[in-house]
Amino acid sequence: MLSYAGISTFARAPLASLDEEWRADAAVLGIPYDIALGFRPGARFAPRALRDASLRYAVPPEGLWDWHTQTTLLQGRTLRDVGDVDLPSLEPQLAQARIQAAARDVRARCQVPLFLGGDHSVSYPLLCAFDDVEDLHVVQLDAHLDFTDVRDGTRWSNSSPFRRATEEMPNLSHITTVGLRGLRSDREAVTAARARGHTLVHADSVAADGSLGTHTLPRGKSVYLSIDVDVFDPSIVSGTSSPEVDGLTYRQVAALIRETAAHNTIIGIDCMELSPALDSSQLSALVVARLLVETLGVVLR
Numbered sequence: 001m002l003s004y005a006g007i008s009t010f011a012r013a014p015l016a017s018l019d020e021e022w023r024a025d026a027a028v029l030g031i032p033y034d035i036a037l038g039f040r041p042g043a044r045f046a047p048r049a050l051r052d053a054s055l056r057y058a059v060p061p062e063g064l065w066d067w068h069t070q071t072t073l074l075q076g077r078t079l080r081d082v083g084d085v086d087l088p089s090l091e092p093q094l095a096q097a098r099i100q101a102a103a104r105d106v107r108a109r110c111q112v113p114l115f116l117g118g119d120h121s122v123s124y125p126l127l128c129a130f131d132d133v134e135d136l137h138v139v140q141l142d143a144h145l146d147f148t149d150v151r152d153g154t155r156w157s158n159s160s161p162f163r164r165a166t167e168e169m170p171n172l173s174h175i176t177t178v179g180l181r182g183l184r185s186d187r188e189a190v191t192a193a194r195a196r197g198h199t200l201v202h203a204d205s206v207a208a209d210g211s212l213g214t215h216t217l218p219r220g221k222s223v224y225l226s227i228d229v230d231v232f233d234p235s236i237v238s239g240t241s242s243p244e245v246d247g248l249t250y251r252q253v254a255a256l257i258r259e260t261a262a263h264n265t266i267i268g269i270d271c272m273e274l275s276p277a278l279d280s281s282q283l284s285a286l287v288v289a290r291l292l293v294e295t296l297g298v299v300l301r
């Protein structure tokens, strides 16, 4: 079917309900929530925009042949799209409870859930759905640390999801954040993350081919991958709440994900902070949709 025709589900995966019995290799859940943003709003529209853009990368039965790996991705793999979490738009604690419950439901039905945000605050309730995973590691691709204790009087903004997660989840061992840059970092957050032993990688430390030099990605771990689309340089992804210049290329981000997937078990993926109203060319959504389909391909290889 033509990529601009028909009803949008992620990569044209069959729509599935959490009220029914099914199993899949991967399942996509949208979380259209953005009231925790600190700057430009609109990430609530991202799940729909990503479904539309992902039709360009709809997965045919024979899979998608990939130039980079010279292999066929997603051949014989089952994907489902379970729609969006039904959210109370102005009740953060209730929203968190519903997000966490939906994430647990999706997790129980597939090997790898893919969560489409939403602002980055959503990663906290999502991570809580992985509280049974021993020695859980997070790889966060982001221009920002998101480890702030309190911002503008709240503990639940998109600046704090990983701080809250480390407080609430004794099983969350380590966070590797790659792509950090800018002038607005919260010094207390940087100190707190370093004190906890987290790996903080400045965007400048990522080589052109995506390798990290002296820094290392986890190996042999259960990894939750959290992608904040502002990790990308704004020249390719401008449609995001808080863009930061001098970001990563597609090649770097894709290589970081391939490397993470090759040496760990990816147990969940989220993609946050796409803001379709700021994406006038719709390039941001296309770039991110391709990244997510490619990510599913390398994770389910």
Ligand code: MN
Residues within 6 Å of the ligand: 142, 143, 144, 228, 230, 231, 242, 273
């Ligand atoms: Mn960010």
Ligand code: MN
Residues within 6 Å of the ligand: 120, 142, 144, 146, 158, 228, 273
């Ligand atoms: Mn973030």
